[in-house]
Amino acid sequence: MKIGILKETQKSEKRVSISPNITKQLIEKGFEFIVEEDAGVLSSFKNSEYEAAGATIAKRDEVFKECDVLIKINPFDTEDLKLVNKGQILMSQLYHKSNSELIEAIAAKGATAFSMDAMPRITRAQDMDVLSSQNNLAGYKAVIKGAYEMTKIFPLMMTAAGTITPSRVLIYGIGVAGLQAIATAKRLGAVVEATDIRTETKEQAESLGAKFISVDNEGEESEGGYAKEASEDYARRQKEAVNTSLFKADLVITTAMVPGRKAPVLITEDQVNQMKNGAVIIDLAAAQGGNCELSKINETVVQNGVKVIGTTISPESVSTNASDLFAKNMYNFIVHLTENNTFKWELEDEITDGTLIVHEGKIRKN
Structure with a gap:
C-alpha cells in the first residue's frame, strides 16, 4: 500500500499530517510512502528527513497519481479533487455535517473518505482523536x-x-x-x-x-x-x-x-x-x-x-508539536484499520463506522 502525504494548501496552515518519525514507523510495518515536496518544511521537517525515513519525495500530481491512500489535515478542496482517482482512499478532517458539497464531490469521484474529526469519543479511540490532540x-x-x-x-x-x-x-x-x-x-x-x-x-x-x-x-x-x-x-x-x-x-x-x-x-x-x-x-x-x-x-x-x-x-502556530501529535493519531488509526498492509473494512466496528463517510463512491454519513 502506497500512502501519500500532501502539503497543506489552506492559508496560514503550517502543519503536516505525518511526521518523518511516524513515516519511518509505518514504513517499518511494510507501508510505502510518497511525500509531496516541502510538505513538512513549515513544521521544521526537511525533505531529507523524510528520505532518511525511507520515503520518496515527489511533485503534487505524482503523489495523487501513484498513491492508494492520500492524507491531509484540512479538507480536500476543489483543486485536490481534480487529481483524485476512482478507488483512492482519502483521510483528513472533512467536517462532513456542514460540508455536504465536498462529500458529494468525493462520492462522484468513486473515492473512499475517512473524516478524522468524526472520531467517536470512546476509550479505545482516544489515541486517534485529532480534535483532542490539537x-x-x-x-x-x-x-x-x-x-x-x-x-x-x-x-x-x-x-x-x-x-x-x-x-x-x-x-x-x-x-x-x-x-x-x-x-x-x-x-x-x-x-x-x-x-x-x-x-x-x-x-x-x-x-x-x-x-x-x-x-x-x-x-x-x-x-x-x-x-x-x-x-x-x-x-x-x-x-x-x-x-x-x-x-x-x-x-x-x-x-x-x-x-x-x-x-x-x-x-x-x-x-x-x-x-x-x-x-x-x-x-x-x-x-x-x-x-x-x-x-x-x-x-x-x-x-x-x-x-x-x-x-x-490554530495549532499551526506550534506546528512542530501539532504535527507530531496529529501524526501519532494517524499512525494509530492506520494500524487499527489495516492488517497485513491492507484495509480490513470492518464496517460494524465503532471507529470505522464513525469515521468512514464515503465508501467506494457511496455516502454513508450525512
Missing part, C-alpha cells in the same frame, strides 16, 4: 496569546513599590482546550473561573484549581462526549450566572463548539459593553461563527475598550 495545544496557546494582549501580568507579585493583584481569567467550555487553558492560566498565577453546559466537567475544572460556575442544566446532557446545543432557557440562565465573573475578568477564553453547527453565542455585545476596560476575549470558536457576538475570524475588534480576538489559535 485542541490541547489550542487551549495552551489561547492563554499565551491572551497574556501577550493584556496590559497586566497574571500572578500576584509583591514588590517594594506595592502589591500587584493576580489577573482574573474566565473560561467558557471545559473540553480539552478549556482544561488546558485552565491549567496554563493557573500555572501562570491567575485566578481562574470556568463554566460549561456539562455538569460532569465540574470536577475536572476544580481538580485543576478553577472555580466552577454552576448553572442548573436539567435536560442539557452531552451527546457522545460532545456538548450539544443549549436551549434558549439555559443560555439565558448561564448569562445571568456568569455575568458577575465576566464583568470582573481581565481575560476571557471561549471554546464552546457544537459539531456540525454554528457555535453558540455566549457573550453578547451588551455584555461586552459592561466588561472592564482593557479586558481581552480570545474566541476559539470564531471559525464557526464565534462565541462572542462581535467576533470576526482572524481579526481583533475593539469595543468599549475590550479587545475581541476571533481566532482558532
Whole structure:
C-alpha cells in the first residue's frame, strides 16, 4: 500500500499530517510512502528527513497519481479533487455535517473518505482523536496569546513599590482546550473561573484549581462526549450566572463548539459593553461563527475598550508539536484499520463506522 502525504494548501496552515518519525514507523510495518515536496518544511521537517525515513519525495500530481491512500489535515478542496482517482482512499478532517458539497464531490469521484474529526469519543479511540490532540495545544496557546494582549501580568507579585493583584481569567467550555487553558492560566498565577453546559466537567475544572460556575442544566446532557446545543432557557440562565465573573475578568477564553453547527453565542455585545476596560476575549470558536457576538475570524475588534480576538489559535502556530501529535493519531488509526498492509473494512466496528463517510463512491454519513 502506497500512502501519500500532501502539503497543506489552506492559508496560514503550517502543519503536516505525518511526521518523518511516524513515516519511518509505518514504513517499518511494510507501508510505502510518497511525500509531496516541502510538505513538512513549515513544521521544521526537511525533505531529507523524510528520505532518511525511507520515503520518496515527489511533485503534487505524482503523489495523487501513484498513491492508494492520500492524507491531509484540512479538507480536500476543489483543486485536490481534480487529481483524485476512482478507488483512492482519502483521510483528513472533512467536517462532513456542514460540508455536504465536498462529500458529494468525493462520492462522484468513486473515492473512499475517512473524516478524522468524526472520531467517536470512546476509550479505545482516544489515541486517534485529532480534535483532542490539537485542541490541547489550542487551549495552551489561547492563554499565551491572551497574556501577550493584556496590559497586566497574571500572578500576584509583591514588590517594594506595592502589591500587584493576580489577573482574573474566565473560561467558557471545559473540553480539552478549556482544561488546558485552565491549567496554563493557573500555572501562570491567575485566578481562574470556568463554566460549561456539562455538569460532569465540574470536577475536572476544580481538580485543576478553577472555580466552577454552576448553572442548573436539567435536560442539557452531552451527546457522545460532545456538548450539544443549549436551549434558549439555559443560555439565558448561564448569562445571568456568569455575568458577575465576566464583568470582573481581565481575560476571557471561549471554546464552546457544537459539531456540525454554528457555535453558540455566549457573550453578547451588551455584555461586552459592561466588561472592564482593557479586558481581552480570545474566541476559539470564531471559525464557526464565534462565541462572542462581535467576533470576526482572524481579526481583533475593539469595543468599549475590550479587545475581541476571533481566532482558532490554530495549532499551526506550534506546528512542530501539532504535527507530531496529529501524526501519532494517524499512525494509530492506520494500524487499527489495516492488517497485513491492507484495509480490513470492518464496517460494524465503532471507529470505522464513525469515521468512514464515503465508501467506494457511496455516502454513508450525512
